[in-house]
Amino acid sequence: MNSFRITTSDLGITGDALSSIASLHVLISRVNGPPRTLQDIASHLKYIQDSLDILEAIEIPNDAASDGAKETLRKTGMAGTVNECGQACSSFAQSLAKCMKQPASSNASLLERMSPSAYSQEKIRTFHTLVKTCRTTVHFAVCSTQLFVQRHADGSAEADNGKLRKQLETLEVQTEEHIELTKVQHKEVQVRKQKLQQEPDNEAGEGAQRELVIREVNEQTRLIEAVQVSLGVIYSQVQSRRTAQQIGNVTTTDESKALVGMPAEVIGKIDQRLGDVSTTKKSVALVGVYGNNMDMSGFFFTKDK
Numbered sequence: 001m002n003s004f005r006i007t008t009s010d011l012g013i014t015g016d017a018l019s020s021i022a023s024l025h026v027l028i029s030r031v032n033g034p035p036r037t038l039q040d041i042a043s044h045l046k047y048i049q050d051s052l053d054i055l056e057a058i059e060i061p062n063d064a065a066s067d068g069a070k071e072t073l074r075k076t077g078m079a080g081t082v083n084e085c086g087q088a089c090s091s092f093a094q095s096l097a098k099c100m101k102q103p104a105s106s107n108a109s110l111l112e113r114m115s116p117s118a119y120s121q122e123k124i125r126t127f128h129t130l131v132k133t134c135r136t137t138v139h140f141a142v143c144s145t146q147l148f149v150q151r152h153a154d155g156s157a158e159a160d161n162g163k164l165r166k167q168l169e170t171l172e173v174q175t176e177e178h179i180e181l182t183k184v185q186h187k188e189v190q191v192r193k194q195k196l197q198q199e200p201d202n203e204a205g206e207g208a209q210r211e212l213v214i215r216e217v218n219e220q221t222r223l224i225e226a227v228q229v230s231l232g233v234i235y236s237q238v239q240s241r242r243t244a245q246q247i248g249n250v251t252t253t254d255e256s257k258a259l260v261g262m263p264a265e266v267i268g269k270i271d272q273r274l275g276d277v278s279t280t281k282k283s284v285a286l287v288g289v290y291g292n293n294m295d296m297s298g299f300f301f302t303k304d305k
Helices: 015-029 036-057 063-076 078-101 110-114 118-154 162-198 206-241 296-301
Strands: 244-247 257-263 271-274 284-290
Touching: 015 036, 015 078, 036 078, 036 110, 036 118, 063 078, 063 118, 063 206, 078 110, 078 118, 078 206, 110 118, 118 162, 118 206, 162 206
Parallel strands: 244 271, 257 284
Antiparallel strands: none
């Protein structure tokens, strides 16, 4: 039986982007005793390359599965993220190569020569953020695709096996945890921005310099928000591929509402097992199957008379 494969070009990832990512990784490897930031960047770049190689090596059982995998990958925005990373790598490599040719000062490290001002330091932080978010998007997109293809390759009868189910549950948890991590990162960036905006201008030109720094902080915010969107898409995709759900014991708090079960439209598609459901003072729980046309907003947010 013929198998199909996905290439990076199928997804819209350019050869120039891949070349720039690879070239910067090689360039950093030539730095003698690179600072921690450069080591971290190099590690992320290597992971991106390896993950894309893994993606291209996946054997897909049929044309329908191939089209489905491509569509899910496109929805994650992975191609745009990798292309943006490649463009940034090209610019960063030029700056790094220029500094590597300069004679080293006895008191200045390579990274210090690359970032003599607060603005240039923030630009490096932005680039570091871009590479990290690119790695995150690629990692979860490729992992999700691997499980998608595995499910199609196993066939419908085998798709419900415990191993695949566990892998989907693990990926779902990991994705959710990373979404929470990005929320923390987003908050940290916003706090830094507020501090910058509140700083007084002690010297001439400080205001203009600070505006440039804030512009970079805004860019970091955009990158974090973009990866949040990608992770949200992947999280939804993983949830939709689960064929089983196990809910333990549920106990409501006082005067609360709980909906424990599944919509009628997924009956026969999902094997759901429920534990005990207990309600407390003035609380309500709907357990089992609920109609597709159920008014969720009305159930949860309308006060009982």
